[in-house]
Amino acid sequence: MTESIEVLVGRIGKPHGLRGHVTVDVRTDEPERRFVQGAKLKAEAPKGSAFAPRQLTVEALRWHGGVLQLQFAEVPDRTAAEAARGVLLYADIPADATPEDPDEFYDHQLVGLAAYDTQGAHLGEVTGLVHGGAQDLLELRTTEALGRRNVLIPFVKALVPTVDLAAARVEIADRPGLVRPLPEDDADEAEEQQP
Secondary structure (H helix, E strand, O other): OOOOOEEEEEEEEEEEOOOOOEEEEOOOOOOOHHHOOOEEEEEEEEOOOOOOOEEEEEEEEEEEEEEEEEEHHHHHHHHHHHHHHOOOOEEEEEEOOOOOOOOOOOOOHHHHHHHHHHOOOOEEEEEEEEEEEOOOOEEEEEEEEHHHEEEEEEOOOOOEEEEEEOOOHHHHHHHHOOOOOOHHHHHHHHEEEHO
C-alpha cells in the first residue's frame, strides 16, 4: 500500500446563497485535481468552532468571477455554511506524488532540502514554506557559521534558480542581506541613508 500525506488545498470562506455553497480560498496550484465532484477532503475547524464534520464531500463546484464556490454534502444550508467559515481543507495524496508542472513543488518536498549559494557554499536547510498573497517564501534555517537564524527567501526563479529534489538541495542566488547579514560598515551606511 502506498503511503499518503495530507496537503492543505483550501480554506472555506463566506457562504454564497441559501443552499450551502461556500467560497474557497484556494491554497493549491492544482484546483482542478483537488476539487472535483465526489472528492473527500479532511476538514479542520478553527479553534473554538462548533463545526463538527471531519470530512467533507464535494457535491458541486463552480467558478464565479475567479472565485471557487463549492457545495459539500455535509453542508446543506446557509446556517451550516456560516459555521464552516475558516475550516481548512486537506487532500490525501500519495507521498511520492509530484505536481504536473515541473516548476511546482509540494511543501513536504522542499522541507529538509540543503540550501547552497550559486558558488556551492552551504547556507542552511529549508524548514518550511510560507504562502503569501504576492508570492511564496522559503523558510531557511542558516548554518552555525551564518549565525543559526531563520530567514525568508522569496521563492522566485531569480533568487531560487535550482530545486533538485533528487540531490536534496536548492540553490539560492544570495544577495547582500538576504541570507548572509550585511557587513557592519554597509549596515551602518544603510541606516544613515534612510530618511
